[in-house]
Amino acid sequence: MAKAKQTLYNILKGKFLVDESASKNWYMLVFLAGLALVMIASSHAIDKKVQDIAILNKEMRERRDVFIATRSDLMKLKMESAIIKKLEEQGLFIPDNPPHKIVVKEK
Template sequence: MKNNIYSILKGTFLVSDDSFKNWRFIIFISILAIIMIASSHSADKKVYEIARLKNEAKEMRSGFVDGRSKLMRLKMESAVIKKMKAKGLAPSVVPAKKIKVKSQKLK
């Protein structure tokens, strides 16, 4: 047990005659570590992208609601009357009449 620990600390397991198996294992573990790190970075990028898109969606929704409320205020009859008064137009005092057209059958 003591010799195994000394051989690991000295690195003799990397230069011995059967070290090829050890090197293959070390390279395999290194490749797995690199893949794991790359996967972690990719996941972090996706999390940040999702957060950015959520904030952007909230801003767009806020802008939409703001625009819709402004439009509703502009469409109100009182707002239209105020705007038209500045141009010299006023609402009619006489109510509108329905026009009924009777169709004639062709002979």
């Protein structure tokens, strides 16, 4: 128990960083610090991509709404009653008599 207690005190005091085999420990610490930096950078990149996806989804929903509204307006304009109304504003009317087909016979 005393040996484990002494080892814990040595770790907390940092003696493993200044003894004879400290170079191995420093290499490991530098490696772990590098991994931590890579992990932090990766986390930030993922957060940015998630935010970009949220913005693009919102923009897509807005554009879909505009598309649906425009398609609805177009369908209303293509209705026969809307076309007749527009033509009457310009002075054109639908004839009461339907048109007759002209047939040309060749001799």
